[in-house]
Amino acid sequence: MASTEGLVPITRDFLSRFYDRYPFEALAPGIAAADSQLREENERMSKHCAEESGNDLILDLSFDSPHKIDENLWKNREQVEEILYLLEKRHWPSTLNGPQMPDKLYKLALELQGLLKFIEDYQSFSSEKIFSMILTYMPQDFRASLIKQQRDRSEKKRQAEVETLLNGGGSIQEKYNLLWKQQMERRKQLVMLGSASGVYKTLIRFLVGVPQVLLDFVQQINDHNGPMEEQRERYGPPLYQLTQLGLHIRIFLTLWWKTFNRDTTAQDSRLDLLEESVKLYSSELKRFLTFLREVFEHSPFLISAEEAGTNGGKTMVNDFKETVISTGKTHEVLLPVDSEGSYVAWEFKLTSGKDVGFSVEYISSNGAKMQMLPYQRYDSHQGNFYSPGVGSYKLVWDNSYSTFYRKTVRYKVDAIPPVADAQKLEDQN
Numbered sequence: 001m002a003s004t005e006g007l008v009p010i011t012r013d014f015l016s017r018f019y020d021r022y023p024f025e026a027l028a029p030g031i032a033a034a035d036s037q038l039r040e041e042n043e044r045m046s047k048h049c050a051e052e053s054g055n056d057l058i059l060d061l062s063f064d065s066p067h068k069i070d071e072n073l074w075k076n077r078e079q080v081e082e083i084l085y086l087l088e089k090r091h092w093p094s095t096l097n098g099p100q101m102p103d104k105l106y107k108l109a110l111e112l113q114g115l116l117k118f119i120e121d122y123q124s125f126s127s128e129k130i131f132s133m134i135l136t137y138m139p140q141d142f143r144a145s146l147i148k149q150q151r152d153r154s155e156k157k158r159q160a161e162v163e164t165l166l167n168g169g170g171s172i173q174e175k176y177n178l179l180w181k182q183q184m185e186r187r188k189q190l191v192m193l194g195s196a197s198g199v200y201k202t203l204i205r206f207l208v209g210v211p212q213v214l215l216d217f218v219q220q221i222n223d224h225n226g227p228m229e230e231q232r233e234r235y236g237p238p239l240y241q242l243t244q245l246g247l248h249i250r251i252f253l254t255l256w257w258k259t260f261n262r263d264t265t266a267q268d269s270r271l272d273l274l275e276e277s278v279k280l281y282s283s284e285l286k287r288f289l290t291f292l293r294e295v296f297e298h299s300p301f302l303i304s305a306e307e308a309g310t311n312g313g314k315t316m317v318n319d320f321k322e323t324v325i326s327t328g329k330t331h332e333v334l335l336p337v338d339s340e341g342s343y344v345a346w347e348f349k350l351t352s353g354k355d356v357g358f359s360v361e362y363i364s365s366n367g368a369k370m371q372m373l374p375y376q377r378y379d380s381h382q383g384n385f386y387s388p389g390v391g392s393y394k395l396v397w398d399n400s401y402s403t404f405y406r407k408t409v410r411y412k413v414d415a416i417p418p419v420a421d422a423q424k425l426e427d428q429n
Contacts, residue, residue, distance in 0.1 A: 008096050010030045010300060015230040017201050027238050027284050031245060033126035034277040035365045038248040041273065045255035057258075061251050065240035069232055069292075070126075071132055071180065072243045076285065078176040079246035080116045083278075084109060085172060093260035101271060108278050120264055122289045129184075129296060145384060146416065158182045235292060242285050249277050252377045320410045325356065325399040327406055335393040339417045344393055345384035356407045357398030364391040387415070 046058045066072055085091065087109040089102075096102070131151065165178055223229070250405060256270055325331045337344065358381055360373035373383060375398070387393075393415070399407050 001099075010227050010417060012227045013228045015227050015299075018299065019230060019234050019295070021296075022291075024235055024238060024288070024291055027288075028280060029243060030034050030276070030280050031183075031241065031284055031359070034273070034280050035241070035245050037188055037250055038245075038252050038272055038277055042248065042251050042255055045252075045259045048259045049255060053124070057255060058251055059395060061254065062247065064082045065084060065243040065388065067232060067236065069184065069239060070123075070170055070306075072175055072239050073123060074183065075243050076246050077116060077119050078172060079243075079250045080112050080119070080174075081172050082113050082250045084116070086184075086250070086257060086300060087112070091257070093257050095261055104271060111278055111282050118289065122293060125293060146345070158185075160416070220343065231297065235288075235295075238288060242281065244286065245277065245281050248283075249274070249281060291321075311411050315383060320412050322351070322410045323397075325397055325409060327402050327404060328400050330398045330400055331409070333395045333411075333413055334399060335395065335413055335415050337387045337389075337391055337393065337415045340387060340389050342387045343416040344387050344414075345416070346395060346411065347382040348378075348409050348414040349380040350410045352397075353405050353407035356409060357396075357401065359396050359398070361394045361396070362387070362391060363394060 007080055046056065049055065049057055061073075066075060087105055092105070093100075162175060162178060163181070165175060166363040170178075252270075252274065256274075260267075323331050335344065346360070348358070356379075357375055357377050358373070359371070359375040360383075362372050364370070370388075371384065372393070388408040395413055397407070398409075399405075399411055
């Protein structure tokens, strides 16, 4: 576990000084020019569509770029998927023919598939980076394991939700509405972990020893006016511009397919504009994300109290118990379990002596016994499992085999109730 003594959550002022060292080189001039051309063509084609259907497709599809960087990335992914959908051969206009245009459309689809993967990889990297950082500053025992298992279960549940939606015929827009809703749930869980509320209200009291500085950090990481707002103000504008470019490419292709037969003399110029716009969009968004990844990899999230100009450093709480086991004796701990599926965990280490016998036995509410961990000698051990039922656990440290040496054991044990669904907890409050 990384040391947290003297550390406090990072401040916005500190981030501002840090970001001064990482200026982003402006987007390629061709971005603004391509975006302007797309908007002009979109207005022209939109008039033809309005004459036929009475609908304003530009108005229907347009949106303002979100303020948050991660929301923009989801919006870009959505636009790329929508464009790829339109580039599938089954969605081409029936009169599209000739060898040149299909070949170029296939190449554009490959370019956009690569961009989609690039965005997904960046999002995975960012998510793992933050979570790994959080685990680094947590005690490396069952408490960190519990947080990780809780996260893994949540992610599997979210993935199942997406698959159910798509299997039921959900649209790309519905998919990304759900993905963003899930992202907001992740944010809420970070805040709840930091404030010991909601889904973590029961759990957090068992996390004795988790540095308060860490809980403070995860509570404020996504605040609108928190430290990360500095990142949004610095690096948001070029991303907002790219988000709009992706949107305008999607609108352009939607309108072009709908008006494909109205102005056949413009086909070549429109294909050229599409090619240029997609290539610029892909290359500049990749460049931006590569830059942002470098900044993120070097960004400090916890700094010393001295650097931040405060004295808010915290020290770890020592939550281990210690017992001396005399020669020929044992030490037993009876751990009650009130809920099926409770998380039973232990950790111990000898501070004197070579080894000690250790075993774990489950005693059900009706008195039936089950060996959960067979007897074995250890100098240290850490373990956990989910309880099959209500009852109690007898943890035994055995020094009965020793004639001459007593053993000093430092240990902690806990039975943590199942973590309820966050929404259910909120509904109860």
